Amino acid sequence: MLVELEKLKKETGLLSETGMAKLKILNIFKSNSAIETIDIAFKFAGTLNGGEIILLRGPIGAGKTTFVKGLAKFFECNSSPISSSFTIMRIYKGKKDIYQYDLFRLRENEIDDIGLEFNNDDQIIVMEWPEPAKKFYERFDYIDIEIGLRNKDKRIIKVRAKK
Numbered sequence: 001m002l003v004e005l006e007k008l009k010k011e012t013g014l015l016s017e018t019g020m021a022k023l024k025i026l027n028i029f030k031s032n033s034a035i036e037t038i039d040i041a042f043k044f045a046g047t048l049n050g051g052e053i054i055l056l057r058g059p060i061g062a063g064k065t066t067f068v069k070g071l072a073k074f075f076e077c078n079s080s081p082i083s084s085s086f087t088i089m090r091i092y093k094g095k096k097d098i099y100q101y102d103l104f105r106l107r108e109n110e111i112d113d114i115g116l117e118f119n120n121d122d123q124i125i126v127m128e129w130p131e132p133a134k135k136f137y138e139r140f141d142y143i144d145i146e147i148g149l150r151n152k153d154k155r156i157i158k159v160r161a162k163k
Helices: 005-011 034-045 064-074 108-114 131-137
Strands: 024-031 053-057 089-092 097-102 123-128 142-149 155-162
Touching: 024 034, 034 064, 034 155, 053 064, 064 097, 064 123, 064 142, 108 131
Parallel strands: 053 123, 053 142, 097 123
Antiparallel strands: 024 155, 089 097, 142 155
């Protein structure tokens, strides 16, 4: 469900653009359940061509991995994504391969050690907790998705892009 921007500004601080001045807001969605989050991601995946870098931000439990499940469902990947806080990278093979990076436990100086690269238009890179890789992704256009908690099941999903 698309959310009216002015109403959202009153309800939450999610629209703070501090440090994100280069990003253009594309859409803001409201999700009332994990199933709706998967559906939003599934529909969003239909706009992707491959070759995208997607940054997923939000607190623990916001639904970042749930969002990745919707992408994987759309691309008919061979397995369903799981929260990978102890595994830095997982690959989900499908019509477009999804490379899911969870950088929660990494520091900026450790990014070179994981071999992060982007060179294939048939892949989609998804980075959860992307802050340590800023020097990597800032060189490219990317989609920034912030998932904010409203209460137990409700989420605001803000989609921005750097082009």
